[in-house]
Amino acid sequence: MKLTFNFKNLIIAAIIFVIEFLIATTFKDIVFVRSYLGDVLVVMLMYYFVKAFVEVENTKLIIALVIFSCVIEFLQYFHFAEVIGFKDNKIAMIVLGNSFSWIDILCYLAGGLILYLIEVLAKSKSR
Template sequence: MPGKRHYALIAVALFAIEVAIALRWIGGEFIRGSVGDVLAVMFVYAVLRAITPWSMPKTALLAVAIGFAVEAAQYVHLAERLGFAKGSVMYVLLGNTFSVMDLLMYTVGGVLAWALDRRFG
């Protein structure tokens, strides 16, 4: 899709930052626990903008909803229930610790992605 390439590049950059955070190459607990959640939703937003024709508001809402769904999966310990080993890729992606603060960070990420897209997109 012409004109969508910059969203894919942003997604790749955000993914690289998220990997660096997950591997603890950058940041401490605050970065990993809060900034990482903000960036995760921004990553989902960028991916969705790269591959869909959806509006900014719809994309932001869906990105936040995906974050909330992941958090709900953590609330019920889905990774454990599915038998993923601690430290496995799927276990790390799903996580296993519910936090209301994460929901706030996902919301911040969605609002920030939308605002930046409106300003610079």
């Protein structure tokens, strides 16, 4: 792993961030988009943000981010954000979440799988 800067990945992360922001605000009442698509995209957002600043093996990063997302989700089962004193902090509650869902775990896995397929396709095209 080495530090680097990749403008393309930063732009992709920024675009996904804007989409996530729109999901949380404008499209918050569309259940499928808010409940599922946002969770699929959050893994992709983290991936491209990390890849913008660090050169790391793609598969390892995808696995690490899916595991990280699942850990955060499992912490929601124990109301971790409230336990550490963030109950009244809206931003922290949005970022850390407040309700556990197995479907969210599946969405994180789907996001990781989509990323993996994107990287496999990109690698096969470059050959």
